[in-house]
Amino acid sequence: MYATERQQIITTLLTDEGRVAVVELARRFDVTTETIRRDLAALDGAGILRRVHGGAVPRDRASTLEPSLTERQDHQASAKSAIARRALDVLGEDFRGSVYLDAGTTTAAVATQLVRRASETPVDVVTHALTLAHDLAADLVASPVGSLTVIGGRVRGLTAAAVGAETVRAIEGLRPDVAFVGTNGVSSEFGLSTPDPDEAAVKRAIVHAARRVVVVADAEKLGRELLVGFADLADIDVLVTDGVPDATLAAALADAGVEVWQA
Structure with a gap:
């Protein structure tokens, strides 16, 4: 699977589940955790997600964001x-x-x-x-x-x-x-x-x-x-x-x- 295909799936999972974990993604795609971290870094750089410890969350989930x-x-x-x-x-x-x-x-x-x-x-x-x-x-x-x-x-x-x-x-x-x-x-x-x-x-x-x-x-x-x-x-x-x-x-x-x- 190409990196772009994997990243598209990661984006979909993030939308559906609200969070993705590096270890679970590596197991799902049968790749190394380093590969997943590179994917997340690319998506973070594109403004699609925000990396957090162990995975990533949607960009709008800032740590101080609080709706009224x-x-x-x-x-x-x-x-x-x-x-x-x-x-x-x-x-x-x-x-x-x-x-x-x-x-x-x-x-x-x-x-x-x-x-x-x-x-x-x-x-x-x-x-x-x-x-x-x-x-x-x-x-x-x-x-x-x-x-x-x-x-x-x-x-x-x-x-x-x-x-x-x-x-x-x-x-x-x-x-x-x-x-x-x-x-x-x-x-x-x-x-x-x-x-x-x-x-x-x-x-x-x-x-x-x-x-x-x-x-x-x-x-x-x-x-x-x-x-x-x-x-x-x-x-x-x-x-x-x-x-x-x-x-x-x-x-x-x-x-x-x-x-x-x-x-």
Whole structure:
């Protein structure tokens, strides 16, 4: 196979899967990893992809790229709803306790499903996400079957979530039974990551505070690495996703003892 043919296939795989790995490509094409690296270097030079450790990602996947909450609201909506329904299975039928909801559109889907569940089972919810708090207030605060606590701080406009030292300190003083955490990337080597340092600090505090950590992430997040890491794979208990992790990530999750639940 000529290099140009191989590079065309690599481009197609990148579009379909969102990431390609050097080792897997070498095995697929039965060539050396050095050959694949030359292919990726050529495609990088042509502006088609961006090389990262162990492979490549699309050019638009910059480590600090972060769409607004409005832009993400309807993106992958059905997948996020399915992930939310599956994620709430972690609570079981007789759960009585506290739940922390991270900011994000996938955790917002968890909140929607949680409200329906709370009509039968009391749940005490804590969040620093103002949009989630607004949506939950009418359903939980006015209901005898649950409560809502909102963590304050400086509000970050892009995500409408409280961030900063005050927010982190407040979370560090909590011990929620279960935390549902969103992420922008799940990587075998870098763990969980997000573009913004302030968001990362809050997420890190949530992960350390919770008795059990459930990460909710659609397939687009798998294999991605953003600028700031906030948790190792070993720090989480369950990953709920609608995708299938590639072999490298699947092995890393297994080694870290993470349960992977398919939505």
